[in-house]
Amino acid sequence: MNETGVAVLGATGMVGQTFLWLLAGHDWFKPVYLAGSRTRGGRVYGDDICWRLPMQMPERIGRIELNALDIDECVDSGARIIFSALPSELAADVEPALRKRGLAIFSNAGAMRSDPDVPIMIPEVNPEALDLIREQGFPTGGFIVTNANCSTTGLALALAPLRTFGIEQVFVTTCQSISGAGYPGIPSLDICDSAIPFIPGEEEKIGTELLEILGIEIAIYPTCVRIPVRFGHLEMVWVKFAGSVRKDDILHAWREFRNEECSPLTPAIPVLHCEEDCRPRPDMSFSGEPPGMQVFTGRVREREGWIGFVLLVNNLVKGAAGGSIQNAEFFLRKHGDDT
Ligand SMILES: NC(=O)c1ccc[n+]([C@@H]2O[C@H](COP(=O)([O-])OP(=O)(O)OC[C@H]3O[C@@H](n4cnc5c(N)ncnc54)[C@H](OP(=O)(O)O)[C@@H]3O)[C@@H](O)[C@H]2O)c1
Numbered sequence: 001m002n003e004t005g006v007a008v009l010g011a012t013g014m015v016g017q018t019f020l021w022l023l024a025g026h027d028w029f030k031p032v033y034l035a036g037s038r039t040r041g042g043r044v045y046g047d048d049i050c051w052r053l054p055m056q057m058p059e060r061i062g063r064i065e066l067n068a069l070d071i072d073e074c075v076d077s078g079a080r081i082i083f084s085a086l087p088s089e090l091a092a093d094v095e096p097a098l099r100k101r102g103l104a105i106f107s108n109a110g111a112m113r114s115d116p117d118v119p120i121m122i123p124e125v126n127p128e129a130l131d132l133i134r135e136q137g138f139p140t141g142g143f144i145v146t147n148a149n150c151s152t153t154g155l156a157l158a159l160a161p162l163r164t165f166g167i168e169q170v171f172v173t174t175c176q177s178i179s180g181a182g183y184p185g186i187p188s189l190d191i192c193d194s195a196i197p198f199i200p201g202e203e204e205k206i207g208t209e210l211l212e213i214l215g216i217e218i219a220i221y222p223t224c225v226r227i228p229v230r231f232g233h234l235e236m237v238w239v240k241f242a243g244s245v246r247k248d249d250i251l252h253a254w255r256e257f258r259n260e261e262c263s264p265l266t267p268a269i270p271v272l273h274c275e276e277d278c279r280p281r282p283d284m285s286f287s288g289e290p291p292g293m294q295v296f297t298g299r300v301r302e303r304e305g306w307i308g309f310v311l312l313v314n315n316l317v318k319g320a321a322g323g324s325i326q327n328a329e330f331f332l333r334k335h336g337d338d339t
Contacts, residue, residue, distance in 0.1 A: 003027065003028060003029060003030040004028060004029050004030070004080050004081055004332070005029075005030055005031075005032040005033075005077070005078045005079045005080055005081075006023065006029045006030065006031055006032065006033075006079050006080070006081045006082070006083055006328075007031070007032065007033035007034070007035065007074050007077060007079035007081075007082045007083065008020060008023070008031055008033070008034050008035070008083045008085065009035050009069060009074070009082060009083070009084045009085060009086050009094065010035070010036070010084065010085030010086040010087070011034035011035055011036055011045070011066065011085070012036040012037075012040060012045075012048070012049045012066070013036075013085055013182055013183060014052060014085075014179050014182050014183050014185075014316060015085035015108050015182075015316060015320045015321050016034075016036075016085040016321075017049070017051060017052060017053055017057075018053065018316040018317060018320060018321035018322070019083050019085060019321040019324070019325070020034070020045070020057075020058070020061045021053055021055065021057075021058060021061070022265065022317070022321055022322055022325055023061075023325070024058030024060055024061050025058070026264055026265070026325065027264070028263075028264065028329065028332065029081070029325070029328070031061070031064060032077050032078055032079050033067060033073070033074055033077035033079050034064055034065070034066050034067065035066070035067045035068065035069040035070075035074065036049075036066055036067075036068070036069070037068065037069065038068045039068070040066040040067065040068055041066070041067055041068035042065070042066070042067075043065070043066045044062070044063065044064070044065060044066065045061055045062055045063070045064045045065070045066050046061070046062025046063060047062075048066055050183065052179070052183050053316075054230075054231070054286060055286070069086075069094070071094065071097050071098060071101070074098065074103075075098070075101045075103070079103070080103070080104065081103070081104050081105075081106065081328050082095075082098055082103050082104065082105045082106070083106055083107075083321070083324055083325070083328070084105055084106070084107040084108060084109055084324075085108050085109075085320070085321065086107075086109050087109065087182075088109045088110045088111040089111070090109075091107060091109030091110075091111040091112065092109075092111035092112070095107055095109070095111065095112055095144050096112070096144070098142065099136065099137075099141070099142040099143060099144055100141075100142065101142065102141055102142045103142045104138075104142060104143060104145075104328075104331065105142065105143070105144045105145070106145050106146075106147075106324040106325070106327050106328045106331075107144055107145070107146045107147075107324065108146070108147060108320045108321065108323075108324055109146070110146075110149065110201075110205065112144050112146055113146045113148075113209065114208075115144075117132055117135040117136050118132065118136070118144050118145070118146055119132040119133070119145050119146065120146050120147065120148050120209055120212055120213055121145055121146070121147065121213075121327050121330075122147065122148060122153060122156055122157065122160075122213060122323065123259075123266065123326060123327065123330040124157060124160065124257070124259055124266075124270045125156050125157060125160040125213055125214065126213050126214075126215060127330065129213075130145065130327075130330065130331060130334065133145065133331075138335075139335070145327050145328075145331065147319075147320070147323035147324050147327060148209045148210075148213055148323075149202070149205040149206065149209055149319075150176075150180060150233055150313060150315035150316075150319025150320055151172075151174045151176060151202065151205075151206055151222075151224065151233050151235060151313070151315075151319070152205060152206050152209040152210050152213070153313055153318060153319045153323055154233060154235055154295050154311050154312070154313025154318070154319065155170075155172055155206065155210060155235060155237065155311070155313075156209075156210055156213045156214060157270050157271055157295045157313070157318075158237070158254075158271055158295055158297055158309070158311045159210075159214060159239070160214065160257070161253040161254060161256065161257035161271070162239065162241075162245075162250065162253055163214060163216060164253070165241045165242070165243065165245045165249065165253075166241050166242030166243060167214075167216065167218050167239055167240075167241060167242075168218060168219065168240045168241060168242055169218065169219045169220075169221070169239070169240040170210075170218055170219070170220045170221070170237065170238070170239050170240075171221045171237070171238040171239075172206065172220070172221070172222045172223070172235050172236065172237045172238075173222075173223045173224075173225065173235070173236045174199075174202070174206075174222070174223070174224045174225060174233055174234070174235045174236075175195075175225050175227045175229075175233065175234040175235070175236075175282075176199060176202075176224060176225065176226050176227065176233045176315065177226075177227065177229045177230055177231050177232050177233060177282060177285075177315060178191055178226065178227075178228065178229065178230060179230055179231050179315060179316055180199075180226075180233060180315045181226070186226065191226060191227075191228045192228060193228070194228065195225055195226065195227045195228070196225065196226040197223070197225045198224070198225075199224040199225070199226055202222070202224040203222040203223065203224050206220065206222040206224070207220050207222060229282045230282075231282060231285040231286065231314065231315070231316065232281075232282035232283075232284070232285030232312055232313070232314055232315065233282075233312070233313050233315045233319065234280070234281070234282055234310065234311070234312050235310070235311045235312075235313070236308075236310055237308065237309050237310070237311060238306050238307070238308045239306065239307050239308075239309075240305065240306050241305075241307070244305070245307055246302060247300045247301070247302050247307070250300055250307055250309070251273055251300065254271045254272075254273050254297060255273070257269075257270055257271055258270075261333065263326070263329035263330070263333060264290070264329065265290055265293055265322050265325050265326045265329060266293075266326055266329065266330075267288065267289060267290060267293045267294045268289075269289075269294065270294060270295060271294070271295050271296075271297055272288065272294045272295070272296050272297070273296075273297045273298065273300075274296055274297065274298040275298075276298070277298070277299060279296065279298050280296035280297065280298050280310060280311065280312035281312065282312065284296060284312060285312065285314040285315075285317075286314065286317070288314075290322070291317070292314035292316070292317025292318060292322055293314075293317055293318050293322050293326070294318070295311055295312065295313050295318065296311065296312040297309050297310065297311045297312075298310050298311075
């Protein structure tokens with residue numbers, strides 16, 4: 001496949017850095033336009049940013065020039081796909097403007113998720129959502145595809161193969177890493193040696209996005225907590241099903257849950273169960289195959305008709321940049337010839 005030129009907006013932030021790390025090793029896409037805020041124009045990526053991922057910055061990325069975000073320059077760059085890691089309030093203006101110019105936008109921002117014509121997509125869970133791009137004007141015009149909020153993504157993947165058992169109620173408590181709040185993010189004095197039992201807007205997002213992605217009516221009760229860990233969101237889940245479901249049924253459903261058609265960032269096994277009681281843990285966030293793209297589960301328990309388990313999702317990879325790139329791969333596999 002020829003490399004498709006892509007732009008990364010918000011390239012200097014936590015999700016933007018993750019995009020660039022993933023794109024450096026991806027042979028379908030070539031970054032042709034990287035943008036940050038006004039002060040970034042004319043600087044070189046490697047010299048100007050505070051690299052915060054636990055691996056080295058890829059050398060070829062470090063040499064690319066940065067731009068101050070500009071719609072016309074982005075269009076003129078020749079990028080056909082736009083990966084957006086912009087703050088939501090900015091994305092609300094920039095993403096529709098780029099769509100109007102005929103571009104395909106794959107976004108992490110929450111701004112456009114409530115638009116009924118904009119899909120919130122996880123290819124393993126609701127691939128049919130991609131058809132909504134036709135309501136936005138594709139194939140003659142541009143479109144926006146979003147991925148879910150990072151905590152929702154992990155939960156939706158673990159629950160997707162369990163839909164067949166009739167999910168009725170879900171209680172989830174998240175322990176979310178500080179990279180989920182971006183960089184520089186939360187002041188250290190607020191989070192060091194502590195935990196913050198409230199993340200503005202997060203519980204509402206889980207409530208609405210989960211139902212849309214799973215396509216079922218369930219009662220969901222989320223509690224979201226920020227914890228002093230750098231990467232990975234851990235979630236403690238209790239689920240009530242319509243009928244009697246045993247631990248072995250759950251493990252079997254996760255084992256059978258597969259991606260048959262694989263692309264570079266599509267895991268063959270989307271949900272991987274850990275047998276040991278001390279796993280999954282946030283320090284496993286960048287493991288798995290492809291790294292950071294699998295959801296890990298563990299500690300499955302049965303209690304009075306409920307099933308409990310723990311899950312781990314990498315908020316920056318599967319929960320953000322990797323999820324967007326996987327959506328773009330899915331789009332190209334399906335519509336490559338129409339673009
Ligand atoms: N972090 C996560 O785990 C996660 C997960 C899922 C979704 N998201 C969503 O992804 C988006 C990015 O999150 P993040 O964590 O990467 O945030 P971040 O670290 O704060 O990065 C924000 C990015 O936006 C750029 N930006 C800010 N103001 C701008 C302006 N006026 N013009 C152009 N660019 C501007 C910043 O550029 P400068 O560096 O030049 O200021 C930076 O590149 C958000 O919408 C967030 O809700 C984040």
